[in-house]
Amino acid sequence: MQNAINQLVGSANQIILGKDHKIRLALCCLLARGHLLIEDIPGVGKTTLAHTLAKLLGLHYQRIQFTSDILPADILGASVFDAKNLEFNFHPGPVFNQVVLADEINRATPKAQSALLEAMEEHQVTVEGKTYPLPQPFFVIATQNPSHQIGTFPLPESQLDRFLMRIELGYPDAAAERTLLAGENRHRLIETLPVVMPPEALQKIQHAVTQVFVSDALLDYCQALIVFTRESSEYPCGLSPRGGLALLRAAKAWAFMAQRDAVIPEDLQAVLAAVAGHRLRSGNPNSDATIAPLLKVAIH
Amino acid sequence: MDLKNLMNAHPNVLIFLLSSIGLIVFPHISHIPTSIFVFFYVLLFWRFIGLWEPGYLPGKWLLLLLGVCGIALLYSQHQGLFGRDAGTRLFLVALSLKLMEIKSERDLYLISFLAFIVAASQFLYEQNLLMAAYILIVCCALLATLVCINSRDPQPFVALKTASVIVVQALPIAVVLFILFPRVEAPRWMLLNDKQQSRSGLSDSMEPGSISDLGLSDELVFRVKFAGDMPPPAQRYWRGPVLAHTDGKRWTRSANRDFEKFMDQPKFKGLRYQYTLLMEPHDKNWVFALDLPTEYAQPLSRNAHYQLISTENPDKRAEYKVVSYPDYNTGFITRTEYENATQMPGAPSARIKMLVEQLQGFSIPPEQFIKHLLNHFRKEDFHYTLTPPQMEQNPIETFLFETRYGFCSHYASAFVYLMRVANIPARVVTGYQGGEFNTVGNFLEIRQADAHAWAEVWLENKGWVRVDPTAAIAPERIEKNFNLDELALGSVIRFAPVSDNALTASRWLKQAHQLWRNVDYNWQRWVINYNSLNQSKFLSSLGVDNIKLMMYWMIGCIGVITAILSWMLLRQKQKATDRILRIYNRFCQKLAKRGLTRDVAEGERDFAERVKAKLPERSSEIGQITDVFIKLRYGRVSTPEDLKQFVQWVKLFKV
Numbered sequence: 009m010q011n012a013i014n015q016l017v018g019s020a021n022q023i024i025l026g027k028d029h030k031i032r033l034a035l036c037c038l039l040a041r042g043h044l045l046i047e048d049i050p051g052v053g054k055t056t057l058a059h060t061l062a063k064l065l066g067l068h069y070q071r072i073q074f075t076s077d078i079l080p081a082d083i084l085g086a087s088v089f090d091a092k093n094l095e096f097n098f099h100p101g102p103v104f105n106q107v108v109l110a111d112e113i114n115r116a117t118p119k120a121q122s123a124l125l126e127a128m129e130e131h132q133v134t135v136e137g138k139t140y141p142l143p144q145p146f147f148v149i150a151t152q153n154p155s156h157q158i159g160t161f162p163l164p165e166s167q168l169d170r171f172l173m174r175i176e177l178g179y180p181d182a183a184a185e186r187t188l189l190a191g192e193n194r195h196r197l198i199e200t201l202p203v204v205m206p207p208e209a210l211q212k213i214q215h216a217v218t219q220v221f222v223s224d225a226l227l228d229y230c231q232a233l234i235v236f237t238r239e240s241s242e243y244p245c246g247l248s249p250r251g252g253l254a255l256l257r258a259a260k261a262w263a264f265m266a267q268r269d270a271v272i273p274e275d276l277q278a279v280l281a282a283v284a285g286h287r288l289r290s291g292n293p294n295s296d297a298t299i300a301p302l303l304k305v306a307i308h
Numbered sequence: 309m310d311l312k313n314l315m316n317a318h319p320n321v322l323i324f325l326l327s328s329i330g331l332i333v334f335p336h337i338s339h340i341p342t343s344i345f346v347f348f349y350v351l352l353f354w355r356f357i358g359l360w361e362p363g364y365l366p367g368k369w370l371l372l373l374l375g376v377c378g379i380a381l382l383y384s385q386h387q388g389l390f391g392r393d394a395g396t397r398l399f400l401v402a403l404s405l406k407l408m409e410i411k412s413e414r415d416l417y418l419i420s421f422l423a424f425i426v427a428a429s430q431f432l433y434e435q436n437l438l439m440a441a442y443i444l445i446v447c448c449a450l451l452a453t454l455v456c457i458n459s460r461d462p463q464p465f466v467a468l469k470t471a472s473v474i475v476v477q478a479l480p481i482a483v484v485l486f487i488l489f490p491r492v493e494a495p496r497w498m499l500l501n502d503k504q505q506s507r508s509g510l511s512d513s514m515e516p517g518s519i520s521d522l523g524l525s526d527e528l529v530f531r532v533k534f535a536g537d538m539p540p541p542a543q544r545y546w547r548g549p550v551l552a553h554t555d556g557k558r559w560t561r562s563a564n565r566d567f568e569k570f571m572d573q574p575k576f577k578g579l580r581y582q583y584t585l586l587m588e589p590h591d592k593n594w595v596f597a598l599d600l601p602t603e604y605a606q607p608l609s610r611n612a613h614y615q616l617i618s619t620e621n622p623d624k625r626a627e628y629k630v631v632s633y634p635d636y637n638t639g640f641i642t643r644t645e646y647e648n649a650t651q652m653p654g655a656p657s658a659r660i661k662m663l664v665e666q667l668q669g670f671s672i673p674p675e676q677f678i679k680h681l682l683n684h685f686r687k688e689d690f691h692y693t694l695t696p697p698q699m700e701q702n703p704i705e706t707f708l709f710e711t712r713y714g715f716c717s718h719y720a721s722a723f724v725y726l727m728r729v730a731n732i733p734a735r736v737v738t739g740y741q742g743g744e745f746n747t748v749g750n751f752l753e754i755r756q757a758d759a760h761a762w763a764e765v766w767l768e769n770k771g772w773v774r775v776d777p778t779a780a781i782a783p784e785r786i787e788k789n790f791n792l793d794e795l796a797l798g799s800v801i802r803f804a805p806v807s808d809n810a811l812t813a814s815r816w817l818k819q820a821h822q823l824w825r826n827v828d829y830n831w832q833r834w835v836i837n838y839n840s841l842n843q844s845k846f847l848s849s850l851g852v853d854n855i856k857l858m859m860y861w862m863i864g865c866i867g868v869i870t871a872i873l874s875w876m877l878l879r880q881k882q883k884a885t886d887r888i889l890r891i892y893n894r895f896c897q898k899l900a901k902r903g904l905t906r907d908v909a910e911g912e913r914d915f916a917e918r919v920k921a922k923l924p925e926r927s928s929e930i931g932q933i934t935d936v937f938i939k940l941r942y943g944r945v946s947t948p949e950d951l952k953q954f955v956q957w958v959k960l961f962k963v
Contacts, residue, residue, distance in 0.1 A: 221944035270943045274911035306908035308889055 009213050010267050016064050016204045023060045023197055024053050026184025032265065033175050033282050034061060034149075038210075039217050040261035042172020042254065043128050043148040045113075045163075045286065052177045054151040058109040059198055061149070065210055066203030067106035068143065074116035076159060080123035084133050098135065103127050106143050106207070110150040114160040121167060124148065128170050145210060165289065172254050173282040174295065213264070220260040221270040229273050229307050230256060233280070242301045243288045251287045258283045273307045321456045324464055325416065326356055326407070328449040332427045333400065335442065339433050343381055344397050351404040371408055378405055396429040413457065420454055437831045448475050480869045488847075488862040490855055491840040510548050510594070510738050510759055514559040516696075516703055516718045527588075529740060529758075530596060531829060533751040534583045539598065541742055543634045545762065545774065546596035546754060548739030550613035556653035557703055559721060559736050574614070574771065576602050578635030585630055586833060590622040595630075596739055596754070599774060600638075603631035612645075613737075614638070614772075625837050638771030641733060649733035649766060656729045657702075659709060669730035674767055677730055681723065682780040688712070690719075692782035719777040720761040733766040737774070748819075749826030888940050888951070895933055895958045902963045912938060926963065933957050 013035070020031045034057060037044045046054040055071070062069035072083055085101030102108065103124070113121060127133050128148050133140045150171065153160055168174075180188060188194075205213075230252065238246030247255070256271075258279040263271045280302060285295025292298045330352055337345055351374070358365040366374060378401040386394035403422045410416060427443050427450070452464065452471035459467070530546075551559040581598060595608060595616040604610070607619040608628055620626055641649070656664075664670065667680040689712055696713045699706040704725050707718050714722075720736045727734035741760035743752035762776040838846075844853075852858055896906045899919055906915045916934035920927035936954045940946045 221942075223942045223944075225941045270938075272911060272913060272938055272942045274913050277911060304909050307911065308908070 009209070009216065012205045012209055013213070013265055019064055019201060019204055020057075020060050023194055023201070024057055025188050026180045027053070027057075027177060030175050030177055031057070032262075033173060033279070036258060036261045036265055036279065037173040037282070038065075038145075038147055039213055039264065040172060040257045041145070041214055042258065043150070043170060045168070045171040045174040046149065046151045046177060047154065047174055047286075048151075048177045049154060049157075052179060053194075054177060055109065055111060056194055056198070057177070058107070058149040058151070060201065062107040062109075063198055063201045064204045065107070066206050067145070067147070069107045069109070070102040070105040071109040071111055072102045073111045074113050074120065076115055076117060078116045078120045080120055083120065083123045084127070084135055087136055098138070098140070100140070103133060104140070104142060106145055106147065108146075108148045110148060112153060113150040114152040114163055116161065118161055118164060121161070121163060124150075125167060125170065145207065145214065168286050169248065169250060171286065172258060173279070174286040175282050176295065217257075217261045217264045220263050220268070222256065222260070223270060225308075226271050226273065226276070229305075230259075230276060232305050233276070233302055236302060236305050237284070237288060240301060245289055247284060247287060251284065254287075255279065255283045277303060320464065321416075321453060322359055322410070323356075324449075324456060324467075325419065325453040326352060326359075328446055328453055329403070329407070329419070329423045331446045332423050332443075332450065333403075335430055335434075335439065336396070336400065336426075339393070340397055340400065341385055344385070344400060347378065347381055348400050348404040351407055355407045355410075366408055371405075374408065375405055378402075392429075392432045396426070396432065399426050399429060416457055417454075420450055423450055435836045437828055444475070448472050451475065477873055480873075481866055484862060484865040484869060486835075486838070487843075488852075488858055488865065490858060491838070491843050510592075510740075512549050512551075512561055512592075514551050514717050514721070514736065514738060514761060515557055516699065516707070516714065516721055527756045529588055529590075529754050529756055531586045531751050531753050532583050532598075532743065533586070533749075534581060536582060537579070538745075538752070539579070539581055539634055542779075543599075544742050544752070545599040545737075545760075545776075546740040546743075546758075547599050547601075547615055547737060548594055548596055549615060550735055550737050550764070552648045552735040553651060554653055554721070554725070562648040562651075574600060574602075574636050574638040576600070576633035576636050578633060580631060580633055582629075582631045585628045586829075586837075587622070587626050587628070589625055593618045593620070593622045595628060597630050598632035599634060600636045601630050601632045605629065624839075625832060627833070627837065636771070637769075640771075641766050646733055646766075649735050650728050650731060652728055657705060659705060660726070660729055663708065664726060664729050669726070674727075674730070674732045674765065677732070678727075678765060678775055681726060682775075682777060685719065685723075685777055685780045690714075690781050692778065716778040717761040719781060720763045723763045723775065723777040727763070727765055735764050737762050737764050741776075746822045746826055746829070748823045749829050751826075751829060753825065753829075888937065888954070891955055891958050892937050892941075895937075895961060898958075898961055898963055923963070926961075929957065929961055933961060 017028070017031055017035060020035075021028055024031060034044055034046075038061065046057065048054060058071075059069065072078075081101070083101050083103050085099050085104065087096040087098050089095075090097045108127075110124060113124075127142060127146075131142050131144075131146050133142060148171075152163065179185075233255070234247050234252045237243050255276065259271045259275040262275040262279050263269075266275070268275075281295040281299045284302065285298045288298055330349070333348060333352075354364070354366075382394070382397055382401055385397065388394060389398055399422060403419065403426055406415065406419055406422060410419070424447065427447050430439065430443055448471050449468065451474060452467040455467040455470045455474075456464070459470075549561055552562040553560045583598070585595060585597070587595060595618050597604070597616045600614050601610060601616055604616060605628075608616050608630070609619070611617055616628075616630070618626065618628070663684075667677060667684060669677045669680075672680075691713045692715060693713045696707075696715065696718060697711045699711065703718075704722050707714050708722055708726075717736075717738075724734040724736050738759070738761045740754045740758040741762070742758050743754040745752055760778070762774060762778065764772045765775050767773050847853065847858060852861055892912070896915075899906070902923070904919050904922060906912075910918075912934050916930050920930055923930065933954065936950055936957070940950055940954060
């Protein structure tokens with residue numbers, strides 16, 4: 009299993025250059041059965057990352073481009089009247105895929121955004137009173153532009169909370185940029201990628217992640233972090249219990265990826281920015297800056 | 309936090325406070341008037357109702373009226389505020405009125421402090437061990453309410469636990485202050501206003517019948533601890549007032565007793581008994597010593613009747629060291645003494661004369677006559693009882709010829725009277741006889757039930773000789789202690805041994821009872837009786853003989869205790885971070901010497917990586933230690949060997 013993980017990270021690194029940590033975080037989110045939100049300016053490789061992951065995992069992949077006039081039916085699907093059989097047939101929308109890339113999610117209206125809510129949380133879709141299960145595994149990668157850009161609807165807090173992680177990609181460093189500029193077309197490269205981790209293997213790993221051991225000492229530290237967010241004046245709003253659970257879930261996946269069977273404080277710290285950054289609503293768009301005070305909380 | 313918010317958040321705090329106040333005041337029931345007691349509890353109950361129905365609490369005018377009522381109630385009992393009773397009751401009324409106007413958090417504190425004062429005032433009335441334990445427990449509950457108010461923690465059990473920890477921590481300091489703090493004699497004026505508590509005891513007169521009341525009282529009179537051997541029960545006569553004068557019914561001390569004997573030099577021989585007397589508070593300055601005391605220190609003196617008298621106030625518990633010899637010879641008799649000891653209320657009747665004649669009282673030596681008379685009591689149909697029939701007229705004659713039921717004073721008075729008829733100097737001695745031996749504490753307890761009266765006869769060459777006619781009729785009364793429960797039945801007392809079964813069953817109970825009395829004895833002796841004199845005695849035996857040294861010792865002891873307590877507190881905190889962490893911290897300290905300090909928020913692995921880069925030659929050891937630490941602290945399974953290895957590696961690790 010560890011081989012597959014390393015191979016996957018290695019292959020992704022060949023497509024998206026110089027972003028090893030972000031790729032690992034994205035994979036970690038996936039292994040923890042969470043949804044991922046990538047936030048950055050256009051053109052830094054958000055879509056490419058999503059596409060690469062889907063390809064390497066051999067999952068069905070569909071992209072939904074969110075626009076200001078997109079409707080829930082465009083995402084979930086709709087019943088269409090079949091004139092031949094004289095009945096309504098449900099035509100599943102793009103959400104019925106294993107990996108859904110919701111591109112520029114904050115360009116859509118809140119109504120359309122909320123259509124994704126049930127799908128993300130319940131792994132099912134209800135259209136016209138009928139509930140349809142979504143395929144397994146189900147993984148939403150959403151990208152969004154920084155909300156100060158023109159024509160964006162900031163995601164409501166409830167929906168932000170449903171993303172296990174939010175990551176920022178940022179510009180590549182000079183060496184990576186140079187290779188990128190000199191290299192081949194990325195899209196063509198993606199097409200040639202092999203399936204490194206088939207869905208069965210992924211599900212097995214996802215299960216193994218839940219078995220990672222968490223000691224009392226670590227829970228103490230985790231609680232100290234949560235309590236700090238609630239009591240410190242740095243944050244207008246502390247971590248919710250769901251936030252705490254998410255933190256632990258992500259840390260388990262991170263520990264698993266590092267080939268450990270128990271979580272250590274470094275695992276929590278590694279995923280802290282991605283998991284807690286968007287939940288603390290500090291007004292600071294940079295997650296690393298947001299959680300800087302948290303990283304000063306004593307471990308013992 | 310404002311009081312209203314506090315109360316809304318934690319209504320329990322007030323319930324807790326009111327209940328503990330109710331418990332604190334309750335033991336006052338025995339010494340405050342019912343009216344004030346009822347006044348207090350009505351207001352407390354009212355306040356309780358007010359918790360749920362705040363509308364029922366009194367308004368300003370009603371409160372004023374209540375205040376006036378309280379003052380009137382106090383005024384009706386006392387016309388001033390001085391004295392123990394008036395002061396205590398003033399505090400009680402003030403506390404009850406304050407309960408009705410809890411407006412701010414400050415009021416809660418005020419009420420708690422008032423309640424502490426009321427709790428302490430209990431000790432002005434009773435100082436026994438049980439009461440001390442009770443007060444300590446309820447004070448603990450009150451302290452818990454303070455903990456509740458301060459910590460905003462409404463959980464009673466958590467608060468109680470904290471409060472008891474505080475109390476236990478305070479105990480060593482209390483002990484040091486108790487032993488070393490300069491003791492001031494309680495100012496007498498404080499208690500002067502109050503009525504003397506009436507205490508029953510031997511009186512300075514005797515009318516056959518008056519001692520029968522005493523016989524039923526279980527009240528402790530004094531305790532005796534012997535240094536060395538104890539006299540046999542038949543010699544345990546504790547001498548009290550000597551009654552020589554009689555009007556035929558009533559026996560009193562002779563009026564001119566103070567002039568009876570000078571230059572008195574009784575001779576002592578035989579066994580010497582040395583003992584310590586612990587007298588309970590008393591209303592007479594008599595000290596009951598074993599017949600006959602010879603060595604005693606100030607403030608004791610021996611009067612002409614060989615009775616010990618103390619010049620100290622008998623109101624307090626007092627301890628005396630005395631030496632007695634049961635074998636003695638008082639020598640000559642003075643003229644006054646002789647006259648007093650042969651005084652008659654009038655000419656004896658024909659029946660009496662006939663009896664003395666019949667016993668050859670006029671013809672044989674006194675020793676023989678005594679023998680005959682005792683034999684008479686023994687052979688004729690005389691009975692020992694604590695509830696004899698009434699003898700209004702001529703009690704001695706009635707007793708001797710008609711009823712023949714009586715107890716010690718009947719026998720003693722009849723015996724002395726008959727002796728005097730035969731012209732032998734005789735007198736009645738009152739006091740106590742016997743005493744129950746406490747096997748646990750090794751001391752004798754003498755109770756009011758042990759009150760006794762016997763006779764003393766002056767014989768040529770022997771001086772005053774003790775004759776106990778009661779011993780003739782009921783030798784068991786002298787030989788062993790009788791059962792109080794049997795006495796209460798009012799029947800003729802049987803001294804027959806109790807059956808074995810009942811004996812074993814009651815032995816257990818008796819032992820427990822004795823154990824308790826021993827604890828109480830030590831409490832009275834070492835704690836209550838620890839006055840300035842005993843303190844200076846005790847401290848000078850430790851080499852602390854002036855007040856300056858005493859203060860140094862006190863400050864030093866308190867300093868040491870505080871240091872120990874704070875050290876324990878710090879240790880406790882350290883204990884919370886477990887052993888593994890302590891060892892790891894030792895490892896970090898070793899690295900810190902090289903300037904490689906671990907940040908508190910730095911993960912152990914990150915730290916190890918950082919340190920390895922700085923100390924490449926030690927990287928394998930650092931890696932080992934860190935790995936095993938992570939395994940021990942965060943891992944799923946770790947073996948004792950891991951821990952051993954971890955300890956070993958950290959010990960060997962050197963930078």
